[in-house]
Amino acid sequence: MIDKIYCADVRPEMEGKRVKLAGWVYRKREVGKKVFIVLRDSSGIVQTIFKKELSEEAYAEAKKVGIESSVIIEGVVKADPRAPTGVEVQADKIQVIQNVEFFPITKDASDEFLLDVRHLHLHSPKVASIMKVKATLMQAAREWLLQDGWYEVFPPILVTGAVEGGATLFKLKYFDRYAYLSQSAQLYLEAAIFGLEKVWSLTPSFRAEKSRTRRHLTEFWHLELEAAWMDLWDIMKVEEELVSYMVQRTLELRRSDIETFRKDLTTLKNTVPPFPRISYDEAIDILQSKGVQIEWGEDMGADEERILTQEFESPFFVYGYPKHIKAFYMKEDPEDPRKVLAADMLAPEGYGEVIGGSQREDDYDKLVQRILDEGMDPKDYEWYLDLRKYGSVPHSGFGLGLERLVAWVLKLDHVRWATLFPRTPSRLYP
Ligand SMILES: NC(=O)C[C@H]([NH3+])C(=O)NS(=O)(=O)OC[C@H]1O[C@@H](n2cnc3c(N)ncnc32)[C@H](O)[C@@H]1O
Numbered sequence: 001m002i003d004k005i006y007c008a009d010v011r012p013e014m015e016g017k018r019v020k021l022a023g024w025v026y027r028k029r030e031v032g033k034k035v036f037i038v039l040r041d042s043s044g045i046v047q048t049i050f051k052k053e054l055s056e057e058a059y060a061e062a063k064k065v066g067i068e069s070s071v072i073i074e075g076v077v078k079a080d081p082r083a084p085t086g087v088e089v090q091a092d093k094i095q096v097i098q099n100v101e102f103f104p105i106t107k108d109a110s111d112e113f114l115l116d117v118r119h120l121h122l123h124s125p126k127v128a129s130i131m132k133v134k135a136t137l138m139q140a141a142r143e144w145l146l147q148d149g150w151y152e153v154f155p156p157i158l159v160t161g162a163v164e165g166g167a168t169l170f171k172l173k174y175f176d177r178y179a180y181l182s183q184s185a186q187l188y189l190e191a192a193i194f195g196l197e198k199v200w201s202l203t204p205s206f207r208a209e210k211s212r213t214r215r216h217l218t219e220f221w222h223l224e225l226e227a228a229w230m231d232l233w234d235i236m237k238v239e240e241e242l243v244s245y246m247v248q249r250t251l252e253l254r255r256s257d258i259e260t261f262r263k264d265l266t267t268l269k270n271t272v273p274p275f276p277r278i279s280y281d282e283a284i285d286i287l288q289s290k291g292v293q294i295e296w297g298e299d300m301g302a303d304e305e306r307i308l309t310q311e312f313e314s315p316f317f318v319y320g321y322p323k324h325i326k327a328f329y330m331k332e333d334p335e336d337p338r339k340v341l342a343a344d345m346l347a348p349e350g351y352g353e354v355i356g357g358s359q360r361e362d363d364y365d366k367l368v369q370r371i372l373d374e375g376m377d378p379k380d381y382e383w384y385l386d387l388r389k390y391g392s393v394p395h396s397g398f399g400l401g402l403e404r405l406v407a408w409v410l411k412l413d414h415v416r417w418a419t420l421f422p423r424t425p426s427r428l429y430p
């Protein structure tokens with residue numbers, strides 16, 4: 001490994017110190033007999049200056065390199081308030097690892113072009129910031145889950161049944177039969193609670209959704225939890241404590257990256273428990289009072305959720321949805337058979353659903369009936385129904401869409417920017 005330091009670690013107080021840096025040419029300009037190269041690495045940037053009188057050879061090399069060329073630069077640190085980071089390196093040595101004559105991404109690149117060359121777009125410091133925030137949100141989630149006694153498990157991705165409706169399954173050939181790509185690890189997590197009680201997984205989930213909205217991917221990262229003995233209200237408390245910790249910890253560790261995308265941090269700072277809770281009935285009343293054409297029993301889509309989020313300055317819950325618009329596994333509300341014990345968590349600022357969760361039907365006969373009511377075949381869920389035959393317990397869980405959380409935290413205009421290589425109905429490459 002090269003004995004180098006990071007760009008962000010070059011400080012004014014290091015004046016006079018000799019340093020070696022490795023990275024990519026981010027910006028370059030020539031002024032008289034000087035070449036200024038802003039070098040970029042994973043930590044950020046630092047300005048380097050090549051003066052002809054300091055080293056003719058290095059100056060000549062610096063004049064030739066193109067944007068995004070990979071280079072190793074050596075020189076002496078000099079504090080300079082005019083430099084982007086208040087300090088620069090007076091360079092007397094440059095080793096060009098690979099010169100780039102022309103880097104295809106220019107300032108006026110369209111979104112579609114950036115997605116076509118996503119493998120090169122990952123050079124961008126802004127993209128790096130998004131990925132650092134995503135990584136830190138998950139780092140925080142792992143910290144919280146560990147200290148709160150949850151076990152990570154590793155469920156299968158190749159499965160035989162739908163969790164969230166057959167219409168969005170990706171089917172694939174599996175030797176002499178067929179399999180599906182998992183829409184959600186939930187059913188397998190429900191099996192795991194009989195030994196581990198509180199489990200979680202982070203897996204890719206797949207949805208053959210044709211909807212081309214700013215919050216749908218066909219492959220997304222899905223953080224899911226399942227807990228024995230918990231009811232809906234218990235799991236909602238888990239959700240708000242987990243999400244609060246994730247957001248506050250990421251604010252603490254990645255504030256400058258977040259501020260690259262949003263200046264107003266109010267809703268993030270407001271992300272502390274308890275979150276506001278409204279019933280589905282109240283949500284319908286609010287929407288109707290704002291002139292939205294929606295009747296009780298209808299599902300809220302992205303537009304309705306966007307309008308609803310205008311009422312809140314933090315994430316909030318909507319609970320008690322009508323049974324017929326929710327999944328087969330959700331427990332009927334004993335106080336109102338029209339409803340299920342389900343709750344979604346919605347992010348403010350127009351982002352809407354980031355978590356879907358519920359208490360599960362733990363009664364064998366009722367679950368069989370729900371499967372039949374949904375037009376599905378109980379035989380396809382024989383193993384899942386067994387969970388209600390051998391020591392069934394009240395239990396609840398939820399799934400958080402990681403890209404949707406990132407999109408809200410950074411106020412991105414589409415979830416596709418929150419994933420390394422987005423997958424949508426029209427995009428499978430690169
Ligand atoms: N373990 C569980 O209880 C999870 C449950 N079986 C489930 O999959 N619920 S969900 O369909 O609402 O999806 C959960 C979350 O997963 C995200 N999600 C769901 N679908 C997508 C798509 N297509 N793209 C991006 N993100 C998506 C979104 O944040 C949802 O709130």
Ligand SMILES: [Mg+2]
Nearest residue numbers: 344353355356
């Ligand atoms: Mg949902």
